[in-house]
Amino acid sequence: MKKIIAIIRPDKLEVVKNALEEIGCHGMTVKDVKGRGRQLGITESYRGHDYRIDILPKTEIEIVTKDEDVEDIVQTIVETAKTGDIGDGKIFVSPVEEVIRIRTGERGDKAI
Amino acid sequence: MILDSGDTAWMLISTALVILMTIPGLALFYGGLIRRENVLNTMFLSFVTFAIVSILWFVYGYDLAFGVNALGGFIGSLTNPLFGGFLESKTLSTYAPTIPTGLFAIFQMTFAAITVALISGAVVERLKFASWLAFVPIWLTVVYLPVSHWVWGGGFLAQLGVLDFAGGIVVHLTSGIAALALVLVLGARKDSKLLPHHLGYSVIGAGILWFGWFGFNAGSALSAGNLAVSAMIVTNISAAVGMLAWMLMDKIKTGKPTLLGALSGVIAGLASITPAAGYVNIPAAIIIGFFAAIFAYTAVSWLKPRLGYDDALDVFGIHGVCGVTGAIAIGIFASPLINSVTTGGILFGNFHLILVQLLAVIVVGIYAFVMTWVIAKIIDKIIGLRVEERHEIQGLDVNLHEESGYRLS
Numbered sequence: 302m303k304k305i306i307a308i309i310r311p312d313k314l315e316v317v318k319n320a321l322e323e324i325g326c327h328g329m330t331v332k333d334v335k336g337r338g339r340q341l342g343i344t345e346s347y348r349g350h351d352y353r354i355d356i357l358p359k360t361e362i363e364i365v366t367k368d369e370d371v372e373d374i375v376q377t378i379v380e381t382a383k384t385g386d387i388g389d390g391k392i393f394v395s396p397v398e399e400v401i402r403i404r405t406g407e408r409g410d411k412a413i
Numbered sequence: 414m415i416l417d418s419g420d421t422a423w424m425l426i427s428t429a430l431v432i433l434m435t436i437p438g439l440a441l442f443y444g445g446l447i448r449r450e451n452v453l454n455t456m457f458l459s460f461v462t463f464a465i466v467s468i469l470w471f472v473y474g475y476d477l478a479f480g481v482n483a484l485g486g487f488i489g490s491l492t493n494p495l496f497g498g499f500l501e502s503k504t505l506s507t508y509a510p511t512i513p514t515g516l517f518a519i520f521q522m523t524f525a526a527i528t529v530a531l532i533s534g535a536v537v538e539r540l541k542f543a544s545w546l547a548f549v550p551i552w553l554t555v556v557y558l559p560v561s562h563w564v565w566g567g568g569f570l571a572q573l574g575v576l577d578f579a580g581g582i583v584v585h586l587t588s589g590i591a592a593l594a595l596v597l598v599l600g601a602r603k604d605s606k607l608l609p610h611h612l613g614y615s616v617i618g619a620g621i622l623w624f625g626w627f628g629f630n631a632g633s634a635l636s637a638g639n640l641a642v643s644a645m646i647v648t649n650i651s652a653a654v655g656m657l658a659w660m661l662m663d664k665i666k667t668g669k670p671t672l673l674g675a676l677s678g679v680i681a682g683l684a685s686i687t688p689a690a691g692y693v694n695i696p697a698a699i700i701i702g703f704f705a706a707i708f709a710y711t712a713v714s715w716l717k718p719r720l721g722y723d724d725a726l727d728v729f730g731i732h733g734v735c736g737v738t739g740a741i742a743i744g745i746f747a748s749p750l751i752n753s754v755t756t757g758g759i760l761f762g763n764f765h766l767i768l769v770q771l772l773a774v775i776v777v778g779i780y781a782f783v784m785t786w787v788i789a790k791i792i793d794k795i796i797g798l799r800v801e802e803r804h805e806i807q808g809l810d811v812n813l814h815e816e817s818g819y820r821l822s
Contacts, residue, residue: 345608346663346667346668346669346671347607347608347609347671347673348607348671348673348674348677348710348713348714348727349662349663349666349667349674349710349713349714349715350606350607350714350718351667352606352608
């Protein structure tokens, strides 16, 4: 089992979510997050003063899935979240030791 | 004279409108502009100010502002503490002979309250709450009550013929100058950015201020007639022109019109027309609103960074500058056709009026600055004006009030 964390542009959430649903990936946890990468910042202006805002709002999608589905999901996210400009985000994949469904106590792949 | 129920009804409504300007109008306007960790403290300053002034006004404030001249027109005499007898005797006001004395008094109370509350915008995010609780009654007594007596209560400036319809001098100049003096003693915040945490609050607040301002300015006609209508129209036009003028400055200087800029222009237009609302016509209001917004924009974006004072929410830059703009503009544009109390300004061939207006601005400006500076120094010695450094960094809501504006659960 693997955990996929995708940090994407907030405005891409809808299209990414719908595309994932089409390939059968329903479960996800979504968070509003802030951070920075190579997209150094944007400028905001209040009462004639410019400020560089360098911690930007992003959306984080967290998905836990079976090993064999990882590549499909990652591909789908890359295709749908991409604009080609700096600031599209990143995807992190890491192993998951155990998954437990609280309602039934089931473990492993069955519990995803 | 007999009581006029139309005038009385309008003044009751106007009073309620001006109350809405302070609570919640100003509280929301200021509350949206600061860091999220200070939102409650910022709103609290407006609310607690309203409460303190409400009480003191009827304990002794009204008499000192509007009582019979004492000390050579410096202040009113305290003859009826606790508003003694006025409610029982049901007298009509000597300042507005068709409405009850009590109604005139509570209408004026709302002006005193918002004047002190306005100052709080300069000192947010680092002032001790206890110091503010001390500052409000002292500043009201030492600065607001004398100045309102000089200009509105028959004091020495009124006798010189100074005009201030709804408070460009009494409200906006005094609060703006006081803000400047107070922040000079208080010092700059560790992080003196203006990065609004929730502009939506400020949109609601500015809307309420604009709406309430009709009670402020049209209510200052003290009657429900042509003068109130005229004041309402020029107030609205000046606000609208101020908004567009600030947007123009935004576009020229930083490339994009901003909503905060538009709201700031509205306040600039409203503050500048305030002293002139009952004396000028529509073309004058357009000119006043336009130049006030340009002056205020210049003060907050150019003057403030060069002089380095940390007037957090630009009380001096907007209210002080625009109060002066409007007060002096009266000397140019005042028209006897709008209001028969004046023979007119420069446009009507009278150069005397602008001189007394200038004199009033200078006298009140110096008095408000010096007295506020002294008050601030004394409070700083006794209580200390600033919060602890770590409280300033962590935010005032949790440290001074043990509550927070945004709880996750």
